Amino acid sequence: MKPDIVALGARAEKMIEELARFSAQPGRLVRLFLSPQHRQAADHVAGRMRAAGLSVSEDALGTVRGHWPGAGRARKPVKTLLIGSHLDSVIDAGKYDGPLGVVAGILAVEHLARAGVELPFAIDVLAFGDEEGSRFPATLSTSAACVGAFDRATLGLADADGVTLEQAIRAYGKDPGDIAHCAYKAAEVEAYVEVHIEQGPVLEGENQPLGVVTGIVGQSRLRVAVTGEAGHAGTVPMNMRRDALAGAALMICEVERIAKAHAGMVATVGHVEVIPGAVNVIPGRVQFTMDLRSMDERAREAALRAFAAAAQGIARARKLQVDVEPFHEIAAVDCAPALRRTLALAVEDLALRPIHLASGAGHDAQMMASLCPSAMLFVRCRGGISHNPAEYASPADMGAAVGAIIRFVERHAAAQGAAMASS
Ligand code: GLV
Numbered sequence: 001m002k003p004d005i006v007a008l009g010a011r012a013e014k015m016i017e018e019l020a021r022f023s024a025q026p027g028r029l030v031r032l033f034l035s036p037q038h039r040q041a042a043d044h045v046a047g048r049m050r051a052a053g054l055s056v057s058e059d060a061l062g063t064v065r066g067h068w069p070g071a072g073r074a075r076k077p078v079k080t081l082l083i084g085s086h087l088d089s090v091i092d093a094g095k096y097d098g099p100l101g102v103v104a105g106i107l108a109v110e111h112l113a114r115a116g117v118e119l120p121f122a123i124d125v126l127a128f129g130d131e132e133g134s135r136f137p138a139t140l141s142t143s144a145a146c147v148g149a150f151d152r153a154t155l156g157l158a159d160a161d162g163v164t165l166e167q168a169i170r171a172y173g174k175d176p177g178d179i180a181h182c183a184y185k186a187a188e189v190e191a192y193v194e195v196h197i198e199q200g201p202v203l204e205g206e207n208q209p210l211g212v213v214t215g216i217v218g219q220s221r222l223r224v225a226v227t228g229e230a231g232h233a234g235t236v237p238m239n240m241r242r243d244a245l246a247g248a249a250l251m252i253c254e255v256e257r258i259a260k261a262h263a264g265m266v267a268t269v270g271h272v273e274v275i276p277g278a279v280n281v282i283p284g285r286v287q288f289t290m291d292l293r294s295m296d297e298r299a300r301e302a303a304l305r306a307f308a309a310a311a312q313g314i315a316r317a318r319k320l321q322v323d324v325e326p327f328h329e330i331a332a333v334d335c336a337p338a339l340r341r342t343l344a345l346a347v348e349d350l351a352l353r354p355i356h357l358a359s360g361a362g363h364d365a366q367m368m369a370s371l372c373p374s375a376m377l378f379v380r381c382r383g384g385i386s387h388n389p390a391e392y393a394s395p396a397d398m399g400a401a402v403g404a405i406i407r408f409v410e411r412h413a414a415a416q417g418a419a420m421a422s423s
Pocket residue numbers: 131132360361362363
């Protein structure tokens with residue numbers, strides 16, 4: 001049975017629209033990890049999975065798992081192919097970042113099941129809940145639990161309202177004591193594949209709907225606190241001030257300078273807090289975040305050292321104190337070459353030209369790569385815009401992505417069958 005790409009695209013769009021209704025704020029999309037809106041989206045996805053013929057469970061961190069046994073009753077597959085993405089969002093998000101990958105997995109498996117395809121592996125469609133890190137100062141905790149790498153120290157981290165991750169898990173009806181049971185065993189897992197919007201302009205520039213991800217950047221997130229002395233804006237002479245904000249501004253310029261000095265590196269200061277933050281008070285303390293990314297691990301480490309040295313130098317010269325605290329660190333990963341080849345062939349099966357590109361955004365695939373071979377399929381998004389309500393992927397492109405995942409699964413199964421026959 002040949003997939004109807006147009007119909008699949010229309011259904012993907014409808015399901016994404018349905019999920020976009022689950023927001024904490026009217027008029028803009030805000031769906032945070034373990035929030036009531038996460039609960040609604042998870043329940044909705046579970047319903048869609050059941051309708052597609054999957055059996056549904058939910059783990060201790062709220063990841064929804066839709067299981068399809070893959071084979072007929074005669075054979076029991078030993079391994080499971082994982083297809084997933086996330087349901088949480090940034091603040092004032094677009095609709096496609098995350099949900100597209102979940103929806104694509106459901107639609108692909110539904111097609112395979114209805115077509116009566118028999119696979120030498122089972123499939124789990126996973127709907128993670130913490131890819132963005134928008135609620136707690138941690139990220140990828142749900143996929144970390146699935147690979148057995150959940151850091152229990154994160155249970156004590158608090159959100160903006162002072163609710164700890166542990167309290168939020170309990171309020172969601174889960175038991176943090178069960179998190180260890182979320183982990184798949186490496187021997188049970190075939191591979192992980194994720195469909196995601198590109199969130200950048202490369203595919204649009206190439207005039208192609210689909211891209212095969214070569215690798216995902218390594219990432220460091222830091223909190224920087226600069227302490228000086230608050231004082232009266234009218235009475236303290238300029239040469240006697242210890243202005244934390246003036247020092248922080250120089251440090252922020254260093255962040256930009258250091259990133260520009262390394263090819264392919266990006267760095268962002270996305271949040272700055274000035275204390276006390278009054279028009280007539282010399283800032284006594286400033287806290288800012290820094291997000292630094294590169295495919296080159298050595299360059300990322302060198303940049304972190306360069307920033308620490310520059311920040312200390314600025315602080316010394318201005319009699320300030322600077323404290324740099326890393327709060328998220330993940331290494332760059334290469335997507336599995338064999339899966340990349342299969343994805344590229346699957347895209348070509350649709351008479352499309354696969355574009356090979358690296359991901360500058362973090363993804364659950366990056367965490368899953370520590371468990372099993374992992375790969376990603378990118379979908380063109382209009383203007384390369386993401387983390388923005390203007391984010392848009394066309395039904396035609398989303399339908400092509402579902403079609404490519406169907407072909408990917410069929411090709412992966414055929415390659416396995418050939419390998420088994422020759423062994
Ligand atoms: C996730 O969207 C990220 O920050 O890369």
